[in-house]
Amino acid sequence: MKWLTKSYVGVVMAFLYAPILVLIVFSFNQSKSRGAWTGFTFDWYKKLFTNEIIIQSLINTLIVAVISSVVATLLGTMAAIGISRMKKYTRAAIMNVTYLPIINPEIVTGVSLMLLFVSAQSVLKTLNLQLGTSLSFDFGFLTLVLAHITFNVPYVILNVMPKLRQMDNYVYEAALDLGCSPRQAFYKVVLPEIMPGVLAGFLMSFTYSLDDFIISYFVSGATSQTLPITIYSMTRRKVSPEINALSAIIFVVVLVVLLAVNLNDARRERENRMKARGRL
């Protein structure tokens, strides 16, 4: 009967990955069709590198993702450490607020951020009239990054909090007792303990940022269009197989990174276990 359970897992995997597999296979298809296979070619990969709009959107998406996930990780980690020190009721209240961007439908977040930026623009305009300054901002890179940081921070907090709870608080006090300054104690004791949570939060916010369409749709501007929006604009005419090629490349890169991170974690865990055994 065990083959039944194993084949069930195989079926589930196939169901999950079949679309991606089809996507990758058709990136080598000779014709533009997504239904009929006419021949093997690398043309679409070559064309991808000369298609300026797609490349520019990809660069925009990557830059926004990197900046927003780094800032969100910093903010989120600091927030998580602060929240874990709060009293029970304040902590519960703050955690409820943290959950809001996750539970909220993305379209609500997107529209409200857009309205916020528009009203900020008009507030700046009246301020400029009063004070004679000339501050202003356009929808574009700045608004995109701010919006992405906003919806990424909760994911980081949610990833770091469990690690903080698992950590023994007395280890930090022991470090202080043994002569560390608070900053040294943080960097040498606390941070390595919560690092897996911080990294997981970083990866998660990077992924959400890369993937985001609805919120970016509302807050992007005339100068920085992200990749999902570019792909969406192609849908009146035809989504070119260059997108298949690009998706295949992204998939392979993500797969390699995930494998590397997981293998690294496994290796470190094995080392720790052997060290612990060695000590005993």
Place this chain on the structure above:
Amino acid sequence: MRKHGLFSLLGCAALLLSGLSQTALAEVDVADPGYYTRFQEQGISINVHNWGEYISDGSDDSLNVIKEFENLTDIKVNYTTFATNEELYARLKGGGAAYDVVIPSDYAIARMIREGMLEKLDLENIPNRVNISSDFMNQIYDPENLYSVPYTWGTVGVIYNKTMVDEEDIGSWDLLWNEKYMGEILMFSNPRDAFAIALQKLGLPVNPTTSAQLREATELMKDQKLLVQAYVMDEIFDKMLGGEAAIAPYYAGDAITMMAQDPNLGYYVPVEGTNRFVDAAAIPVGCRQKEAAEMFINFLLEPEVGAANAEYIGYSSPNTAALALMDPEITEDEVAYPPPDVIAKTEFFVELSPEMSLEMDKCWTELLSTDEQYSKWLIPMVMMACIVASVSINILRTTRKRRDSDYVGNHRDRIG
């Protein structure tokens, strides 16, 4: 350490990608090169917002219009795209984004003019406008041509697979309601185009003015729903080329692209008439670089640029100077450039009144959610059944727990 590595890797990748994307440039012959050099060395940039895949961008050995413009004028172009007129309208209305050139469709332009969202063009800066054929001047969406300059035009017609459809059935919109082809018919998935087909079949104007007209059209479309395989836009390409569907209404320019790939596909404009559309370039209010924007529009009207665009996009060009440069095989193709008697039966879309717009949205939602196949009570009944089941299971569980704890309590009392 790990983060530094990631940053530098991404930076290198970005540089590599942007380096690879430089292509060889051809010089464009323009009528008046002096006009284009006015803004040299000033570091100006303009924001252009256009449909996706709607400009010759250098792929397939075509002219890279944006690069040529940047080289000629030293003005940087930030090129972004949109998928529907409604999306463009929402972006302009929202007030956040600042575009210098936008290229909406006719009815969207009419609406934006009425709401004061477009700037009047300074025609002294667009001398190439003389290249536009008089057939496209003074049209109903911009009667005095003050706000827009035509970019492409086309008609909507029926694409059909000659091997799957009998020749005697074609010629009118009735083909889309023909039960012989049940399950092989595709329809537009946007309300204006879809309702226009139904209205034309009924002989009503494509711009409905009364609810009764919309109601008739909705009923007709509901009748058609069982025959329709799917309501699609871009999926039409794959479905027609793959032979999954036999009949689909779509834009002439895309029909040409499909027919080039599959000679079994044919195209006709129905006898009842059809929709003619124009996509035109306009300048929204609040743009920062009006003269640079007008320079870009003028560049689009250059004969070589117009010809390159028409050949790349596939849609018809309103630019007579560009047509002179194009391959006669294209300019005499009746699909892209139908004869005057066919044009006479076409209607432009105009902006609908707000009540009609709302009504149309409502009817469209009603159409999409109609399902004749199963009763509308199915889902509420299933939900009630689930709620009843969940409540009764919970009640049973609590009574069982209480009964068990009573038993245990009694048992303990007896022992202790």
